[in-house]
Amino acid sequence: MLLSPGDLQAIWLTVRLAGVVTLILLLIGTPLAWWLARSKTWWKGPVGAVVALPLVLPPSVLGFYLLLIMGPNGPLGQFTQALGLGTLPFTFWGLVLASVFYSLPFMVQPLQTAFEGIGDRPLEVAATLRASPLDAFLTVAVPLALPGFLTASILTFAHTVGEFGVVLMIGGNLPGVTRVASVQIYDHVEAMEYLDAHRLSAVMLGFSFLVLLALYIWRPKPARGA
Amino acid sequence: MGSIQARFRLDWPGFTLDVDLELPARGVTALFGHSGSGKTTLLRCMAGLERAPQGQLTVLGEVWQDPQHWLPTHQRPLGYVFQEASLFPHLNVLGNLSYGLKRTAVAQRVNLDAAIELLGIAHLLERKPERLSGGERQRVSIARALAMSPRLLLMDEPLAALDLKRKQEILPYLERLHAELDIPVLYVSHSPDEVARLADYLVVMEAGGAVAAGPLTETMARTDLPIHLGEDAGVVLDAVVAERDTQWHLARVEFPDGSLWVRDAGHAIGDAVRVRILARDVSIALEPVHGISIQNGLPATVEKMAADHHPALALLRLKVGPSPVLARLTQRAAAGLDLKPGMAVWVQIKAVALIG
Numbered sequence: 127m128l129l130s131p132g133d134l135q136a137i138w139l140t141v142r143l144a145g146v147v148t149l150i151l152l153l154i155g156t157p158l159a160w161w162l163a164r165s166k167t168w169w170k171g172p173v174g175a176v177v178a179l180p181l182v183l184p185p186s187v188l189g190f191y192l193l194l195i196m197g198p199n200g201p202l203g204q205f206t207q208a209l210g211l212g213t214l215p216f217t218f219w220g221l222v223l224a225s226v227f228y229s230l231p232f233m234v235q236p237l238q239t240a241f242e243g244i245g246d247r248p249l250e251v252a253a254t255l256r257a258s259p260l261d262a263f264l265t266v267a268v269p270l271a272l273p274g275f276l277t278a279s280i281l282t283f284a285h286t287v288g289e290f291g292v293v294l295m296i297g298g299n300l301p302g303v304t305r306v307a308s309v310q311i312y313d314h315v316e317a318m319e320y321l322d323a324h325r326l327s328a329v330m331l332g333f334s335f336l337v338l339l340a341l342y343i344w345r346p347k348p349a350r351g352a
Numbered sequence: 353m354g355s356i357q358a359r360f361r362l363d364w365p366g367f368t369l370d371v372d373l374e375l376p377a378r379g380v381t382a383l384f385g386h387s388g389s390g391k392t393t394l395l396r397c398m399a400g401l402e403r404a405p406q407g408q409l410t411v412l413g414e415v416w417q418d419p420q421h422w423l424p425t426h427q428r429p430l431g432y433v434f435q436e437a438s439l440f441p442h443l444n445v446l447g448n449l450s451y452g453l454k455r456t457a458v459a460q461r462v463n464l465d466a467a468i469e470l471l472g473i474a475h476l477l478e479r480k481p482e483r484l485s486g487g488e489r490q491r492v493s494i495a496r497a498l499a500m501s502p503r504l505l506l507m508d509e510p511l512a513a514l515d516l517k518r519k520q521e522i523l524p525y526l527e528r529l530h531a532e533l534d535i536p537v538l539y540v541s542h543s544p545d546e547v548a549r550l551a552d553y554l555v556v557m558e559a560g561g562a563v564a565a566g567p568l569t570e571t572m573a574r575t576d577l578p579i580h581l582g583e584d585a586g587v588v589l590d591a592v593v594a595e596r597d598t599q600w601h602l603a604r605v606e607f608p609d610g611s612l613w614v615r616d617a618g619h620a621i622g623d624a625v626r627v628r629i630l631a632r633d634v635s636i637a638l639e640p641v642h643g644i645s646i647q648n649g650l651p652a653t654v655e656k657m658a659a660d661h662h663p664a665l666a667l668l669r670l671k672v673g674p675s676p677v678l679a680r681l682t683q684r685a686a687a688g689l690d691l692k693p694g695m696a697v698w699v700q701i702k703a704v705a706l707i708g
Contacts, residue, residue: 247434247438248438248440250401251434252426252440253400253424253426254425254426254430254431254452255426255451255452255455255496256427256452256455256500257426257451257452257455261426261455262426265451266440266442269442270440270442
């Protein structure tokens with residue numbers, strides 16, 4: 127085996143983290159993207175900007191604030207302590223929460239674009255065919271936005287895999303808990319284990335390339351109203 | 353039962369819709385007007401796709417909205433045909449047809465079969481919308497609306513997005529609809545030809561208001577309105593095929609106190625037909641004319657004279673028995689013949705179109 131048990135553990139942790147974050151973001155991001163795509167209030171401007179913040183914010187800044195909020199004296203930290211859960215930093219779920227914020231725009235923006243691309247007409251048609259708004263969303267908007275869901279999920283997954291700064295700030299470097307592949311590579315380099323760093327880096331490079339290749343080659347045409 | 357009462361007021365920047373209409377409970381009502389006259393907006397208000405806060409809509413005794421209540425679109429028992437067929441691209445034809453049916457409490461499979469039959473789309477059921485022609489798509493979308501057995505059918509220029517050939521393909525289906533359907537239909541159009549073929553009742557819209565409303569024949573014969581119809585001013589008369597001349601391929605159609613020879617379109621004697629006579633195809637003589645190629649000459653009485661859309665032209669409203677006929681002639685000709693209301697004249701009709 128080329129990869130050490132530590133590397134494999136890091137990869138498995140990375141995959142688990144990215145999978146959980148993608149699932150959570152599908153649940154949170156879909157209604158948020160729908161609202162951003164359909165709402166006409168001035169409100170959606172500021173909300174859209176907040177959603178996009180992680181695109182431009184240094185991960186350390188995001189990590190710093192999240193650390194404060196989740197920490198023992200932060201509002202979320204107090205809440206989790208009151209529930210008897212302890213604090214979130216340096217745990218897997220703390221990492222999940224941070225990644226959800228960090229990858230939010232990668233889920234919301236493709237979905238918002240997909241929903242906007244559908245336009246009003248298919249939903250109006252559904253309404254004239256007796257579909258309630260929720261029914262129309264599930265049976266018309268979601269199927270028509272399916273390419274957007276695929277793009278958003280793949281981007282979110284891949285972006286979470288590629289996280290480093292936020293992980294270091296929130297998760298630290300605990301084997302099997304928060305030591306994801308990118309951190310593992312950092313460790314190898316720090317320890318001058320260049321061969322190990324090469325192997326894991328090559329895996330990450332290959333994975334990233336394949337994901338992007340899949341996105342660019344097999345990009346289903348957005349369904350057009352006929 | 354009862355009829356359809358619709359009162360809507362909408363204030364948008366640069367556009368105001370303000371209508372108060374009572375429409376018949378049966379047959380096809382055409383909402384006719386130029387683009388921007390508000391006919392589509394009125395239709396969307398009726399469907400609940402636009403929200404007119406103080407609007408009022410009662411359909412066959414059921415209140416769909418008044419200032420206190422507002423039924424959302426999906427709770428109004430209507431069928432809506434959009435200008436573009438707007439089929440769901442992710443469903444095949446049958447999926448599109450069943451979509452509304454599945455969501456209708458009183459749905460009956462028999463209505464779906466009837467709609468498929470009426471629109472002639474039985475051979476298309478497995479196809480995806482992208483594999484249909486424009487005309488086929490629009491037929492499917494009409495069937496989709498009909499399959500739910502709506503209590504009111506709203507059609508927003510269903511032919512406008514199609515070329516002439518596709519229009520000719522669909523019109524016969526719409527005429528069948530007109531003949532066989534038992535529910536009120538509101539049909540938005542800016543085509544006088546479609547209106548003449550399909551409508552029983554006519555509402556003329558202009559700048560967000562209804563400037564005229566009434567039975568088709570009367571409303572089309574109003575001389576104060578034809579400005580809206582321009583070159584297409586004319587009348588539509590209901591007639592019955594009375595005689596066929598097989599040697600010359602002509603048919604004689606009768607209407608009260610008159611009859612006309614038209615091209616034989618294969619109708620059987622006794623069939624009800626519509627004939628359309630454009631004002632520009634009617635000329636006036638003071639006495640019966642002989643030695644003329646025009647085959648249709650009828651005694652008539654001048655009823656009214658009005659200005660037309662050009663200062664050189666006059667629009668004359670005449671009566672052949674109880675039936676109105678419009679004639680367009682130059683003001684000079686009218687003055688030369690000294691035409692006055694009440695005068696007995698002969699109308700020479702150069703062309704009669706048999707429609708439907």
